[in-house]
Each structure stands twice: as C-alpha cells, then as structure tokens.
Amino acid sequence: MFSYLRKRFASHIRERSRRRARLVSKDGRCNIEFGNVEQPRFVFLIDIWTTILDLRWRYKMTIFISAFLGSWFLFGLLWYVVAYIHKDLPEFNPSINHTPCVDNINGLTSAFLFSLETQVTIGYGFRCVTEQCATAIFLLIFQSILGVIINSFMCGAILAKISRSKNRAKTITFSKNAVISKRGGKLCLLIRVANLRKSLLIGSHIYGKLLKTTITPEGETIVLDQVNIEFVVDAGNENLFFISPLTIYHIIDKNSPFFHMAAETILQQDFELVVFLDGTVEATSATCQVRTSYIPEEVLWGYRFAPIVSKTKEGKYRVDFQNFSKTVAVETPHCAFCLYNEKEAKAKEKKGYDNPGFVLSEVNETSDTKM
Structure with a gap:
C-alpha cells in the first residue's frame, strides 16, 4: 500500500512539474528570468518612461505619491532657508517696517504649505512672494517649472498605464484546450478564440510558434527551438471580422x-504551442498582442468544439459562452499518416492496374471437321 501511494505521489509530482514547465502561461505572461546580466541596473533608467510604465501599480503609486510629497517637502525646506537667511521668522523679532521675502511664513509648517500652494497653483492669497528678494523670485520660477514637469510626467504615466492596449488584450479569450479532428476532409488542429467586446480588432492576424528542444545534425542541442505554425480560418487569416467567436485551425499535412504524432504518442511529446493574435484596437488605434499556450496534455485528439452560436426568435444572434471550451468526441484517424494512406488507397481503387505477370497467348483454332 505504501509503495502504491509513493508511486502515485511521484507520478503526481512529475505531472505537476511538467505542467509548470511552460514558457507562456495561459493568460499570456512569459515565464522567463534573466541571470548574470553584465549590464548595470542603471541602464533601465536611460529609458525611464518604459521602466515606469512596466512597473506594477503598487510601485507606480508609491513613486507617484513620493514624487509629489518629496518635491513639496524639499521646496518647503528651501523656502524655510530663504526666510531664515533673510531673518523673516518670528524668532528674529523683525521690525514693523521689515519686508519679508514671503509673507506669513512663520515656520517649517507654513513654508511647506506655501510650497504646496505654489506647485499645485492653489494660491490662497494669504502667503505670497514679495519683490524684496531675488532669491525667492528665482526659487518661485524654478519650482513652478519643475512642478509642471512632475505633473506632466507622473499624470502622463498614470494615463498611459490605464490606456495601455495590454488591458484590451484581456477581453480576448482562447479556448482552454486545442482539439485535433477532421475538417474539410483534412486532419486539423483547432483552437477557438473569442472577442468579449463588440468593438473590433482591426487588421487582426493569427499565427503560432511550436517550441521544442531539437538536436541539430552537428550535435547541438537547441532549447526552445521555434517552428512556425500557420493558422487559418475559412475566410482567411488576414483582416478577420472578429465580432463573434472564431475557430482557427492548422492543417496537419506533411510539412x-x-x-x-499520433493519438497514442502525443502525450509523450515535449512541446509547447504558443498562439498569437495581433491587431489594432478600434477605439484607440493602438496595437495589441494576445497570446496563450498549449502543452500536450491540453491538446485533445479526436474531439471538436461544440457549437455556441444560435439565432433567437427576435432575429438576433446569440453566443453561449457556457459551451465555449466544451468539446465533443468525434471519429478521427489516430494519425495523419494513416489518413493520407487511406486517401491514397481509396484513390487507387478507382483506377485500373496492369498485371505485369499476365501474358497474352494466342490460340490457333483448327477445325477437325472433315467434309
């Protein structure tokens, strides 16, 4: 009993580790990390815009808040220093005729409030810069310019993060499994894809990559070798009318x-099929890419997808997403090679064949009847 449980546990661990060994997850994220990168980390600061956009929301919001609070506090210290040097603070007991650089700055708190009012252009009218100090005027101009830059950069980064086409890609979904069955008399690998929005993807294009480990004739082992997989739909794979779910298919021919592969051996294969959908978002004209992947356990041999589009009594077309990934077993050849051999055999049955062993011999007919 213990031996049986140990074997089942080891088999489960192997199966689980195999399922996790995929480059692209089902939601399109890439499972890859970089090690021993020789370039220093500060090279990412050269393209600071892309670095900020790629950050997660918690880090982005931390930088957003820190940028504003930090700049307000820093310039508040500078305004306090200006008031301290010019002896505008109450502890210096300025005279009645004394004109401060900034009115009504009595300490660090009031200096911080004036910094905030200046940078966000609130202007309550209680604290203001006088013409007494050139330093204060220069500091006001410098903070106003820097504040505009910070506002433009941070607000632009938040807006760009929200409107990224990556979010549009989340409304494109692929079927959980790929299926292999006959379609149009040919053995095909089929995948279903759907657009959850009524707005279209303009100029959509679907293609795939088969990732596997190959060994070259020279003995070199190539990990994640990429093989192009062509996918088509009945209307062509260019400029898809992507308003309803589509079933894309790859014809399994000799190329x-x-x-x-066969139905009995496909689970023993080590490959990952990555499917890509490129298109332009109709609302924003931004390009986006949707991707997913399938491993051998997710490719069902001898199945087809259940129909999901129907017509209502009101004349509308209804898409039932409950059956989006539902499959139905159908009669399918267990390998593509057998299907093509079967077709060739049927084609030969319709033709005549010469028997090379057949020899035609002429027989001379003689009449033994005597008159």
Missing part, C-alpha cells in the same frame, strides 16, 4: 510538425 506540419504534428504529422508524425
């Missing part, structure tokens, strides 16, 4: 890497 396909799936040609030598």
